[in-house]
Amino acid sequence: MRWHIHGERSLYDSDWVNLRLVDVEVPDGPRFEHHVVRVPHTAVAVCAHDPDRGVLLLWRHRFISDVWGWEVPAGRVEPGESFEDAAAREMIEETGWRPGPLRPVLDYRPTIGLADQRFVVFFAAGASHVGEPTDRTESERIEWVPLDRVRTELRAGTIADGFTLTALLWLLADL
Secondary structure, eight states: OOOEEEEEEEEEEOSSOEEEEEEEEOTTSOEEEEEEEEOSSOEEEEEEEETTTEEEEEEEEETTTTEEEEEOOEEEOOTTOOHHHHHHHHHHHHHSEEESSEEEEEEEOTTTTTBOOOEEEEEEEOEEEOSSOSOTTSOSEEEEEOHHHHHHHHHHTOOOOHHHHHHHHHHHHHO
16 A cells, blocks of 8 residues: 655755655555655665675774674765766775676665665675775775675674675675
8 A cells, every 4th residue: 555645844954864754644544744864865885706805895983883893885876976886986985996897786775664765786796906095084994804704794793784784695695
């Protein structure tokens, strides 16, 4: 059944996130206001895998949850930029590695009941080092992590980022 939307109003707007109250009505049910997070930019991620080296990951701290963990390179798509170009740009900026051939593998909504945020995951067949990352604020270190260690890190909970979990679990299922 499709809910009927009567309208929406803004509670907060920025370039990064918008919080809205949406006036909705459930068929044969109540009418109420539902909080909705609108994210105006699609995010892309690259899961770069090399059979000899493993997966290219960033070790970083997230201040919101005060958690350290491994993550795949990721970021938002700029206006006018293709998803593939954004994925390659983000990987180079964050790691200093240019992805090998990119293959789109997932296009999903991570919190579909609360937000309209969209994530697109690419797999890269290897990568070539092109220099130091241009965005040094993204991570404490960058490593090629062997797949056996990726599995260990997954079990240990040191990979907690949903974008990264989805990409790595998909990669492991795809191998």
